[in-house]
Each structure stands twice: as structure tokens, then as C-alpha cells.
Amino acid sequence: MSASKNRQLLLKEVPKGKLGPEHFQLNETDVQQPGEGEVLARVRYISIDAANRAWMQGTTYRAAVKAGDLMAGYALGEVIGSGDPKYKQGDLVFGDCGWQEYALRPAPEFTKLPALEPVTHLLSVYGVAGLTAYFGLTDIGLPKEGETLVISAAAGSVGSVAGQIGKIMGCRVVGIAGSDAKCEWITSELGFDAAVNYKTEDVHSALRKACPDKIDVYFDNVGGDILEAVLFQTNANGRIICCGMISGYDGELPLNGPRGIPGLLVVNRILMRGFIVTDYMAKFPQAVKDLAGWVGEGKIKVREDIVEGLENAPQALIGLLHGENLGKRLVKVS
Amino acid sequence: MSASKNRQLLLKEVPKGKLGPEHFQLNETDVQQPGEGEVLARVRYISIDAANRAWMQGTTYRAAVKAGDLMAGYALGEVIGSGDPKYKQGDLVFGDCGWQEYALRPAPEFTKLPALEPVTHLLSVYGVAGLTAYFGLTDIGLPKEGETLVISAAAGSVGSVAGQIGKIMGCRVVGIAGSDAKCEWITSELGFDAAVNYKTEDVHSALRKACPDKIDVYFDNVGGDILEAVLFQTNANGRIICCGMISGYDGELPLNGPRGIPGLLVVNRILMRGFIVTDYMAKFPQAVKDLAGWVGEGKIKVREDIVEGLENAPQALIGLLHGENLGKRLVKVS
Numbered sequence: 001m002s003a004s005k006n007r008q009l010l011l012k013e014v015p016k017g018k019l020g021p022e023h024f025q026l027n028e029t030d031v032q033q034p035g036e037g038e039v040l041a042r043v044r045y046i047s048i049d050a051a052n053r054a055w056m057q058g059t060t061y062r063a064a065v066k067a068g069d070l071m072a073g074y075a076l077g078e079v080i081g082s083g084d085p086k087y088k089q090g091d092l093v094f095g096d097c098g099w100q101e102y103a104l105r106p107a108p109e110f111t112k113l114p115a116l117e118p119v120t121h122l123l124s125v126y127g128v129a130g131l132t133a134y135f136g137l138t139d140i141g142l143p144k145e146g147e148t149l150v151i152s153a154a155a156g157s158v159g160s161v162a163g164q165i166g167k168i169m170g171c172r173v174v175g176i177a178g179s180d181a182k183c184e185w186i187t188s189e190l191g192f193d194a195a196v197n198y199k200t201e202d203v204h205s206a207l208r209k210a211c212p213d214k215i216d217v218y219f220d221n222v223g224g225d226i227l228e229a230v231l232f233q234t235n236a237n238g239r240i241i242c243c244g245m246i247s248g249y250d251g252e253l254p255l256n257g258p259r260g261i262p263g264l265l266v267v268n269r270i271l272m273r274g275f276i277v278t279d280y281m282a283k284f285p286q287a288v289k290d291l292a293g294w295v296g297e298g299k300i301k302v303r304e305d306i307v308e309g310l311e312n313a314p315q316a317l318i319g320l321l322h323g324e325n326l327g328k329r330l331v332k333v334s
Numbered sequence: 335m336s337a338s339k340n341r342q343l344l345l346k347e348v349p350k351g352k353l354g355p356e357h358f359q360l361n362e363t364d365v366q367q368p369g370e371g372e373v374l375a376r377v378r379y380i381s382i383d384a385a386n387r388a389w390m391q392g393t394t395y396r397a398a399v400k401a402g403d404l405m406a407g408y409a410l411g412e413v414i415g416s417g418d419p420k421y422k423q424g425d426l427v428f429g430d431c432g433w434q435e436y437a438l439r440p441a442p443e444f445t446k447l448p449a450l451e452p453v454t455h456l457l458s459v460y461g462v463a464g465l466t467a468y469f470g471l472t473d474i475g476l477p478k479e480g481e482t483l484v485i486s487a488a489a490g491s492v493g494s495v496a497g498q499i500g501k502i503m504g505c506r507v508v509g510i511a512g513s514d515a516k517c518e519w520i521t522s523e524l525g526f527d528a529a530v531n532y533k534t535e536d537v538h539s540a541l542r543k544a545c546p547d548k549i550d551v552y553f554d555n556v557g558g559d560i561l562e563a564v565l566f567q568t569n570a571n572g573r574i575i576c577c578g579m580i581s582g583y584d585g586e587l588p589l590n591g592p593r594g595i596p597g598l599l600v601v602n603r604i605l606m607r608g609f610i611v612t613d614y615m616a617k618f619p620q621a622v623k624d625l626a627g628w629v630g631e632g633k634i635k636v637r638e639d640i641v642e643g644l645e646n647a648p649q650a651l652i653g654l655l656h657g658e659n660l661g662k663r664l665v666k667v668s
Contacts, residue, residue, distance in 0.1 A: 060601045223596045242596040257591030262557045262576040265608035267394045272606045274599035 006031045009071045009313055017251050019321060024071065024314040031102045034083040038310035039107045040165030041077030042233050043097045047123045048307070048316045048329040049074070049157075050221075053249040061276050062096075071099040071313070075333075076113070076123050087112065092119065094127070097289045099313050124328035125302045127296060128286050129157035132277040134287045135218075136241040137165050139280070141217040143239075145170030148211050150230055153221035153246055154192065161184035161291075163192050164300045171217070174210045176203070176226060178323040185326055190301060203229040222247045228258035229244050234270055238261055242274035250321045303327030336629035340365045342434030343405045343647055348390050349406050351585050353655060356649040358405065365436045366434075368417040373441045375411030377431045382641075382650045383408070383664040384555075385396035387583040395610050396430075405433040405647070408516045409667075410447070410457050421446065426453065428461070433647050435667055459629060459636045460622050466611040468621045470553055471499050473614070474607050477573075479504030481550035484541070486532075487508040487580055489516035491662035492526060495625075496553045498634045501525050505551070508544045510537070510560060511659040519660055537563040556581045558606060562592035568604055576608035584655045638662030 012025040034040040052073055055065045065072050075097035079087050087093070093110040097103035100175045106328035112121050125129060134160075143149045144303050149166040154175025163186060166173040175186045176196045183195035194210040196203060203226055204246055209216070215237045220227050223245025234240070248254050264270060280287070294300040305325045307316040313331045339362055368374040386407055387647040388554070389399045399406050409431035413421050418441035421427070427444040431437035447456050458464060462493045470492075483500040487493045488509025497520060500507040508528045509520045517529035528544035532539060541549070548569045554561050556580025580624055582588050598604060614621070628634040639648040639659045647665045654663050 145339060220596060225338065226597060228591075240596075242599040244600060245597050248597060253593070253595065253597070255590075257562075257593050257595040259589065259591050260589040261586070261595055262561060262574075262606065263579050263582060263587070263607060265576040265606060265612070266578060269608050269610060269613065271608075272599060273594065274601065274603050274605075275595060276600070276603060279603065 004031055006028070006100055006102040007310060007312065008098065010260050011056065011065050011067060011069050011071050013067050019053055019056075019250055021314050021318065026311065034081045034104060036083045037107055038083045038104055039079055039087045039093065039110055040081035040102060040104045041093050041097060041110065043075045043077045043101055043103055043333045045076045045120055045123055045216055045306075046097070046099060046310075046313060046331040046333060047074040047076075047128060048313065048320050048331060049128070050153075050244060050246045050249055050251050050320060052208035053321055054244075057249070057253065059280075072096055073313075074098050074123070074128060075103070075307075076119060077103055077110075083107075092122065093198055094122065099310065101310060109161040112148045120306065121302060123330055124157060124304050125161060125291055125300060127328075128277055129328050130161045130289055130291050131280070131284060132158045132243060133162035133165055135277055135280045135283070136219055136243050136275065136289060137162060137169070138152070138216075141219060141239045141273060143154055143169050143171045146172075146173045148174065148213055149216050149217045149219065150174045150176065150207070150211065150220070150228050151219040152176040152230075153244075154186050155193065155326050156221065157325075158243060159219065159221055160186065160190060160303065160327055161300060164190055165294070167191050168294060168299055171186045172211075172213070174207070178325040182326060198226060204232070207233055217241070219243060220245075224248060224254060228260060231258055231260045231264050231270070234264070234268060236268045237259075238268060238270045240270065242272055248322070305329045307331045310332075338365055338440055339589065340434055341434040341644060342432065343464055345390065345399050345401060345403050345405050345662060347401050353387055353390075353584055353602075353652055355648050355652065360645065366438050368415045368438060370417045372417045372438055373413055373421045373427065373444055373459060374415035374436060374438045375427050375429075375431060375444070376414045377409050377411045377435055377437055377667045378645070379410045379454055379457055379640075380412075380431070380433060380647060380665040380667060381462060382647065382654050382665060383462070384487075384578060384583055384654060387655055388578075389589065391583070407433050407647075408439070408457070408462060409654045410453060410496055411437055411444075416474055417441075419421055423651070426456065428456065433644065435644060454638050454640065454664055455629075455636060457664055458491060458638050459625055459634060460496060461609055461662075463623055463662050464495045464625050465614070465618060466492045466577060467496035467499055467553075469608065469614045469617070470577050471503070471551075472611075474609060475551040475553060475573045475575045477503050477505045477551040480506075482506045482508065482545050483551045483553065483648075484508045484510065484545065484549050484564055485553040485555070486536045487512045487555035488520050488526065488529065488576075489660050490555065490578060492657075493553065494520065494637065494661055495634060497526050498524055498629070502628060502633050506545075506547070508541070516660060518663040532560060538566070541567055553576070553577060558582060558588060562594060564606070565592055565594045565598050568598070568602060570602045572602060574604060574606040577604055580655070593651055639663045641665045643667075
């Protein structure tokens with residue numbers, strides 16, 4: 001390897017309100033060579049996820065990202081140096097590389113990935129996003145044929161795959177998204193049965209219209225008012241897949257939870273369950289096999305929204321939090 | 335049968351705020367004889383449940399009780415006339431007899447009960463209360479040995495049984511109740527490991543002290559602020575049994591739900607699930623067998639709080655909503 005400098009982005013300051021470019025700072029370090037048990041990867045693509053913002057709010061399923069820290073982020077890397085016999089030059093690896101050009105990590109923090117084309121699929125449909133959609137539905141929501149499945153952030157990386165899996169499972173699929181272009185995309189291109197634009201429509205009445213048999217399963221990526229609207233229209237024995245709460249990530253944590261909890265859960269025997277995709281790691285191979293089958297048959301269309309250049313990662317995340325992406329957003333580093 | 339008059343209590347007016355005696359009205363009707371397919375029962379004990387108040391708030395898993403209606407309520411009756419060959423004089427039956435001395439109902443609305451002594455146990459430990467505790471734990475909460483189980487309304491009919499089942503299952507059991515006498519009773523008599531008096535203690539810090547390993551399973555009978563306090567101290571993979579929300583029954587419905595939903599559910603992979611005990615009807619015989627075994631071995635102590643006289647049913651319910659009962663409250667009618 002020839003590079004000796006590593007550009008990286010630090011979280012300069014923890015945002016109190018909305019995340020802005022001023023909260024990041026470019027930094028340069030020397031690239032260190034891997035010691036025994038370590039792997040050095042050249043970062044190729046960084047996955048931009050709403051959860052990145054949540055990590056700044058405090059400890060979650062991982063330690064908080066604090067002021068001065070390297071900004072955390074999952075990424076796809078290529079091994080360029082290895083102090084572990086299980087990794088060799090050219091291997092593709094997945095891990096929390098952080099927002100930088102080169103990541104030096106203990107080998108067990110990486111997961112080796114198969115070589116396939118396009119490699120970006122390893123971060124979208126076969127990565128955290130696609131797997132999250134897959135396990136949310138197949139382990140928690142368990143939609144049955146003919147049931148109505150509602151999905152929020154439906155044009156996002158998880159939602160767009162979840163909706164297509166819902167169609168494969170035989171559901172009526174209704175997506176909630178934040179622009180007419182997104183609503184148009186998920187219905188005409190991805191095969192959703194209906195879409196609700198939560199920015200221009202009254203969500204309660206639009207859902208009533210889009211879900212004549214009410215709601216059986218809700219794939220919740222946003223929390224907040226939309227979760228509340230869905231709760232009040234959920235059928236007996238409904239299931240709510242708690243995947244994320246984008247509505248609460250970019251600012252102070254909400255003061256209130258949704259009304260109807262626990263009352264509606266009791267009366268309608270509703271299940272709500274949160275999950276983190278990494279809990280299903282042992283089942284990833286089967287999931288990727290299923291997803292690849294559906295992609296191959298054209299039943300899942302994959303859309304990636306690729307931003308060029310590490311230095312644009314902050315704006316890529318800020319824009320994602322404002323809902324500007326269609327499909328999976330990635331930053332191409334090298 | 336000799337009686338010809340049937341005293342009953344009507345809901346005179348749907349309460350807007352707290353329930354009071356002025357919302358009920360005594361009425362007298364003639365006792366009608368059963369036609370074909372009908373059963374006439376003399377009401378012996380009426381079950382007083384917090385849910386009775388919730389039924390006045392609107393449609394739940396049953397139609398709302400409206401102004402002018404006979405007040406609804408589960409009860410234990412004795413058949414005194416039958417137009418159905420499956421029921422004969424002297425049979426004990428369970429059903430929504432309402433608050434009255436004689437109940438005439440289509441036969442399928444009754445469930446025949448075994449004769450056992452004391453018969454009141456058919457409405458407490460072997461009735462809705464005990465069965466609710468049983469299925470909430472064995473089908474939803476699934477506490478494991480060594481886990482911490484927290485129970486609200488712990489000195490009530492459901493909570494007091496749930497806590498004792500939790501001990502049988504090998505849990506650390508912590509009860510939340512509204513008086514020192516209740517806290518004393520559940521710890522000294524029923525074997526709970528600790529108790530929190532939510533009226534005199536700060537629930538957050540008292541729970542932290544009582545649950546050094548945090549909370550794995552929460553049997554929620556109250557909702558509201560206590561649910562929120564528990565949520566923030568629930569371990570990864572915790573389970574919340576949504577059984578009721580007494581805190582919201584006696585007055586307007588709450589404006590807000592608990593904070594931390596869905597955020598904490600996601601981060602900590604928490605499950606919340608509501609249930610209604612009658613969904614488990616097919617499994618009642620096994621449950622009653624288990625409960626009877628534990629009662630026989632002295633592992634479950636049954637406490638009943640019996641109020642004499644139909645005319646005292648309103649005050650019995652009002653008092654229950656204010657938390658004055660220990661164990662299962664019943665009204666002895668005859």
C-alpha cells in the first residue's frame with residue numbers, strides 16, 4: 001500500500017437540535033500498519049443510516065458517539081493489510097469502520113463478505129437495510145397473505161425492501177413517505193398498493209382510505225405521530241415492528257409517547273416489539289440467499305443513492321434526515 | 335323458585351370524570367322465566383374489576399356500557415330455571431350476569447363451572463383474575479428463573495396471584511402498590527422480594543433500589559407514569575405484559591403515552607403485548623389444574639375481599655378504583 005495519510009471526519013460537537021455541517025470536522029492522521037490480530041481496510045463505501053444520528057443522543061445498543069470521536073458508521077472495506085491469517089489482501093469486509101479512508105481494527109470486529117457485483121448491494125439489499133426489512137417481517141411482523149401491511153419511511157433503504165417483501169408475502173402494502181415523488185416511486189416502480197404523503201395529507205384519514213380493512217402489521221421506522229395514527233387503526237392481534245424512530249432522532253428526544261399505549265395494546269391484543277438486526281447474525285446467510293433469489297427474479301428492485309466523496313458524508317446524513325434520499329444512501333470513499 | 339322481583343343497578347349516567355354513586359340507579363323488574371335455549375340464574379357473587387370502569391369509556395373488547403343500561407359485570411350464578419337440557423337446577427355458572435339478582439341469558443352466554451369450595455374461588459384464583467395472571471406470565475412474559483419480575487397493582491386480584499406465580503417460577507418479584515399495608519402484605523404474606531409504595535416513594539429511584547439487576551418482565555396493570563418508569567429500567571430483551579391501565583380508567587383518557595416508545599423498545603429489543611384472558615378459553619382447564627395444585631400446596635395464598643349486598647356494588651367499584659381492596663373484590667348478592 002502506498003497511502004500514508006488517512007482523512008477522517010470527527011464529530012466536532014454533539015448537536016443539541018438539528019444536525020448541521022458545523023458539527024463535523026475533517027482530520028488527517030497517519031495510516032498505521034496492522035499489528036498481530038489486526039486488519040487494515042481501505043474504506044470503499046460508507047452506509048448512511050438514520051441511526052447514525054441516534055448514536056449521538058446517548059448510549060443505545062452501542063456506545064454514544066461523543067464530541068471529538070471519529071464519526072461512527074458501518075462501511076464496506078477492502079483488506080489491504082492483515083495481521084490475522086483469516087484475512088488476506090483483497091478480501092471484502094463489513095464493519096464499523098467509521099467515517100474515514102482507512103480503518104484499522106481488531107480482526108473480530110470485521111465480517112468477511114462474499115465477492116459479488118455490484119459490491120454496493122452488500123450495503124443495501126444484502127446489508128443492514130435489506131436484512132432489517134427481512135427479519136422485521138419474518139421474525140416479528142409475520143404478515144399473512146391478504147393482511148394489510150403499512151410501512152413508514154417507505155421510500156427509504158429499509159422500507160422500500162420491506163414493502164417489496166410484503167408483496168411477495170401476499171399482503172396489501174401501504175407505504176407512508178414524505179413526497180409525491182416517493183409515493184409515486186413506491187407505487188409505480190415497487191408495486192406498493194397505495195401510498196400516503198404524510199407531509200401533504202392528513203395521515204389518519206389517508207390511512208383510513210388506503211386501508212379499508214384496517215391495519216394488521218406496521219413496520220415502524222419513524223415513531224411519533226405516525227405511530228400513533230397507525231395504532232388507532234390497527235386490528236385485533238395486530239403486530240407493530242419497532243425498527244426505528246427517525247422522527248425522534250434529529251433533535252431533542254420527544255416529551256411524549258404515542259397515545260393509546262397501553263390501552264389499545266390491551267383492548268386489541270396488539271404486539272409491539274423492537275429489534276436490532278445484528279441479533280440475527282447467525283441467520284444472515286439464509287436471509288441473503290432468500291433476498292438474492294428475489295432480486296434475481298426481479299421481485300425486489302434495489303435502488304441505491306450514492307454520494308461521492310468522504311467529505312460529503314455529513315451532508316449525505318443531514319440530507320437523509322431531511323428525507324431527500326430514495327432507497328439506500330451510500331458514500332463512495334474509494 | 336319463589337322470587338318474582340329482580341333488583342338491579344343501572345348505569346344512570348356515563349361519568350365524565352371520576353365515577354361516583356350518583357352514576358348508578360337502583361331498578362326493579364319482574365323475574366322472567368326462561369324460554370327455550372335460555373337459562374335463568376340466581377346471581378350469587380359479582381366480580382368487581384377495574385375493567386368495569388373502562389367499559390364505560392367506549393367500545394373495548396365488548397360493547398360500551400351506556401346510560402340507562404344494566405351495569406355489566408361478570409358473576410357467579412346458580413341455575414334456577416333452564417330451557418336448555420345442558421343446564422339443570424343447581425348448576426354453577428359464570429357469565430356477564432350484570433349487576434342484578436337474577437340473570438336471564440341465552441345458554442351459550444354462560445359457562446358451566448365445577449362445584450368446589452369455597453365457591454368464591456371460582457371468581458378469584460380460578461376465575462378471570464387468576465387466569466389473567468397465569469396466561470400473562472405463561473404466554474407473554476415468560477419469566478425465567480433468576481429474572482426480575484415487576485408487578486403493578488400488586489395487591490390487587492391479578493397482581494397478587496401474578497407475583498406468587500412469579501415466585502413459583504423462580505423470579506425476583508417486586509410489587510408496586512399504593513399503601514404501606516399493601517406493601518407489607520405482599521412481602522410478608524405473599525413472599526414478594528420487595529415492594530414499592532408509589533404514593534409515598536419516588537418510583538424511579540425505588541425501583542432502581544428494588545431491582546439491582548434491572549427489570550426483565552413487567553406485568554403492567556396500570557399504564558401511565560409507572561409504565562414509563564419501568565420502561566426506562568427494563569433490560570435488553572425485556573417483556574411487558576399489557577394487562578390493563580387502571581391509571582387511565584377513572585376519568586378522561588390520558589393525553590400522552592409513555593415516553594421511550596418506541597425508542598427504548600428498539601434499542602433494548604423490548605416486547606410489549608396486550609391480551610384479554612378470554613382469548614385463552616380453550617386452555618382454561620389446564621390453567622385451573624395448575625392453579626389448584628399451587629393453592630393446594632400453599633404456594634398461592636388467596637385473599638378475597640367480599641362486600642355484602644348488591645346495593646353496595648357501586649361503592650365496591652368506586653373503592654376499588656381508589657385502591658382500597660386487598661386481593662379479589664367480590665359483591666355477595668345471595
